[in-house]
Amino acid sequence: GNSVTQMEGPVTLSEEAFLTINCTYTATGYPSLFWYVQYPGEGLQLLLKATKADDKGSNKGFEATYRKETTSFHLEKGSVQVSDSAVYFCALRSYSGGGADGLTFGKGTHLIIQP
Amino acid sequence: DADVTQTPRNRITKTGKRIMLECSQTKGHDRMYWYRQDPGLGLRLIYYSFDVKDINKGEISDGYSVSRQAQAKFSLSLESAIPNQTALYFCATSQTGVNQPQHFGDGTRLSIL
Numbered sequence: 001g002n003s004v005t006q007m008e009g010p011v012t013l014s015e016e017a018f019l020t021i022n023c024t025y026t027a028t029g030y031p032s033l034f035w036y037v038q039y040p041g042e043g044l045q046l047l048l049k050a051t052k053a054d055d056k057g058s059n060k061g062f063e064a065t066y067r068k069e070t071t072s073f074h075l076e077k078g079s080v081q082v083s084d085s086a087v088y089f090c091a092l093r094s095y096s097g098g099g100a101d102g103l104t105f106g107k108g109t110h111l112i113i114q115p
Numbered sequence: 116d117a118d119v120t121q122t123p124r125n126r127i128t129k130t131g132k133r134i135m136l137e138c139s140q141t142k143g144h145d146r147m148y149w150y151r152q153d154p155g156l157g158l159r160l161i162y163y164s165f166d167v168k169d170i171n172k173g174e175i176s177d178g179y180s181v182s183r184q185a186q187a188k189f190s191l192s193l194e195s196a197i198p199n200q201t202a203l204y205f206c207a208t209s210q211t212g213v214n215q216p217q218h219f220g221d222g223t224r225l226s227i228l
Binding site: 008030031032034036043044046049051089094095100101102103105106107108 | 119146155157162163171174205207214216218219221
């Protein structure tokens with residue numbers, strides 16, 4: 001079946017540091033890949049997505065590239081801010097390989113940015 | 116106004132009580148979902164629905180039931196609440212399609228004493 005693995009954290013960085021949150025996946029077929037962000041007291045929000053190999057999703061200074069050869073979708077940001085403190089979820093959607101309605105989530109990575 | 120609205124936002128109740136959590140959406144999406152979130156366990160799917168006549172069990176449906184009253188409304192019920200159902204509950208919606216993301220409500224924090 002499909003699966004998503006991401007570093008769980010917490011990941012603690014100083015403001016303006018470079019961020020990488022690793023995400024690797026196992027899937028049959030041709031999945032779409034997503035990063036969601038959850039701020040304290042809120043639901044998950046779509047941060048970015050990529051729907052085919054070599055696509056790069058980007059939003060709010062965050063980027064992730066769909067790497068089929070390494071089955072990865074790592075999230076990066078060049079200079080983090082305190083306001084980026086949140087929980088980040090990597091997810092995939094594929095109608096092959098199981099998962100209810102094709103959906104599979106990682107367990108989330110808690111990011112803490114210190115001033 | 117929020118596209119996916121959950122009520123109540125917070126609820127404290129006692130063991131054995133019946134509880135209903137409600138979700139409504141204005142996005143016009145056919146697919147709706149209920150998740151629970153527990154620390155260290157990520158999101159776990161309880162039930163999902165493709166339309167009013169199509170309800171499916173998720174990973175952890177025992178102890179829960181759902182009702183899809185209309186395209187825009189999807190309710191989650193705990194018939195007899197127990198303390199290990201204390202969690203954060205999320206409703207989500209989606210369009211059909213592998214490249215479609217989900218859209219989440221702000222959650223209901225449920226505490227069962």
